Amino acid sequence: xxxxxxxxxxxxxxxxxxxxxxxxxxxxxxxxxxxxxxxxxxxxxxxxxxxxxxxxxxxxxxxxxxxxxxxxxxxxxxxxxxxxxxxxxxxxxxxxxxxxxxxxxxxxxxxxxxxxxxxxxxxxxxxxxxxxxxxxxxxxxxxxx
Numbered sequence: 001x002x003x004x005x006x007x008x009x010x011x012x013x014x015x016x017x018x019x020x021x022x023x024x025x026x027x028x029x030x031x032x033x034x035x036x037x038x039x040x041x042x043x044x045x046x047x048x049x050x051x052x053x054x055x056x057x058x059x060x061x062x063x064x065x066x067x068x069x070x071x072x073x074x075x076x077x078x079x080x081x082x083x084x085x086x087x088x089x090x091x092x093x094x095x096x097x098x099x100x101x102x103x104x105x106x107x108x109x110x111x112x113x114x115x116x117x118x119x120x121x122x123x124x125x126x127x128x129x130x131x132x133x134x135x136x137x138x139x140x141x142x143x144x145x
Contacts, residue, residue, distance in 0.1 A: 042140050065093075
């Protein structure tokens with residue numbers, strides 16, 4: 001069975017409680033339930049994790065080769081700062097889709113640069129919870145060819 005790793009980055013465990021004007025009221029649990037439902041309908045297995053520490057994310061990506069067919073990642077704030085996450089994605093050579101709840105290009109200027117985007121197959125941003133679902137659909141499409 002095809003298997004996809006979903007990584008929620010730092011502070012995403014606070015969804016529904018923080019910056020509701022930016023991220024809405026959706027919680028990480030709601031996102032995960034919808035991802036699982038979609039994956040089941042597509043006959044894909046998911047492993048979903050939320051990690052706040054950069055090194056944990058890097059290690060998890062680094063250990064994913066041979067275990068996962070694709071990665072869907074919301075690096076959150078690390079999107080704009082982490083060469084280590086970028087390099088880990090590049091090193092494992094697993095099709096990766098970057099997702100963001102908000103439109104990072106409509107926010108503060110420092111958020112307009114993604115270090116992950118150049119090594120991801122694509123990026124979905126600005127659609128709230130749908131960004132994750134669209135990202136998962138894209139990842140499934142990538143591994144189906």
